[in-house]
Amino acid sequence: MKTKDSVSKQFLEVQKLIRLARLKINLSVNTSLIELYWQIGAYVHQKLKDSVWGKSVVAELSDFIRKSEPDIKGFSAQNIWRMRQFYEIYNKNEKLSALLREISWTNNMLILSKAKSNAEREFYLRLASREAYSSRELERQIDSGLYERTINSGKNLSAVLREVHPMAEQGLRDSYMLDFLSLPRHHSEKDFRKAIILNMKEFILEFGKDFAFVGEEYRLQVGNKDFYVDLLFYHRELQCLVAFDLKITDFKPEYMGKMEFYLEALDNDVKKVHEKPSVGIILCKNHDSMVVQYALNRTVSPAMIAKYETGLPDRRLLERKLDEFYSLEEPKLEYKSE
Secondary structure, three states: OOOHHHHHHHHHHHHHHHHHHHHHHHHHHHHHHHHHHHHHHHHHHHHHHOOOOOOHHHHHHHHHHHHHOOOOOOOOHHHHHHHHHHHHHHOOOHHHHHHHHHOOHHHHHHHHHHOOEHHHHHHHHHHHHHHOOOHHHHHHHHHOOHHHHHHHOOOOEOHHHHHHOOOHHHHOOOEEEOHHHOOOOOOOHHHHHHHHHHOHHHHHHHHOOOEEEEEEEEEEEEOOEEEEEEEEEEEOOOOEEEEEEEOOOEOOOHHHHHHHHHHHHHHHHOOOOOOOOOEEEEEEOEOOHHHHHHHHHHOOOOEEEEEEEOOOOOHHHHHHHHHHHHHHHHHHOOOOEO
16 A cells, blocks of 8 residues: 555656656757757858858848747847857867857857857856856856966865865865855954855855755764864765865964864764765965965875955956966967967
């Protein structure tokens, strides 16, 4: 005899099938739409290149579509020019032309209009696809200079973290933009933690959607004493617990010892058998690169040191640093700045 709970579970399984099918349909529709815009862009490009059409013909084409297909939107003269630009930028790059079909047209246009090189376009295409960003979320990341900050930053990960979690280097950065916290100029670590809790959605969007929140001031009992991890998350891609130690000062070497203790306690008393070793992130206001290097060289824990900013960076300064990076590293890059 079936219980009410077993029937409910079966209903949820059917609901899951429906949602998966809906997702596949939406992905299929998006791919078809991008393919259509690609083909139109290629067609217009060739007609203009062969001097079969003059520029005024694009406006005439837009009027024709509007009158003959009144129910179809999105074919203004401006959008058709964008389709042509879309094709011209990506048609000789097979790697990027495959990626762009994985995200929405709106996100493609954001990347097309704001990114300045193939390397930057690839960065945001991969990011938007991996994190399933809405256009608002993607625009925030672009406007905050995420690409420039990532290129200009180091990877302050311990050797153990790289070994145990090879994907960590791709998914974790050493600099995060937390302008959405609206922290006062003078704030405590408690203020910092509470602001994150109140803005958890934005915090996870900044760090990555694979983060799942577990607890605030997570209690660890070791011997007869209690210790508290500021924030504890689970990372789906890395399949491990991630402990955050929040600091409103520059990084200090003694912070690493505290994190190593937390990770040992988590792995011994909290981690499940099928999970991988826990990771520690020490999030500081700033850090001295040499101090960080020394601390990471000696640690035997999978840990990293990151800094946070509470105001949008100066894009011009980031771009100057990026230009310096390209001038030094250009021979090693697959794509050159345009």
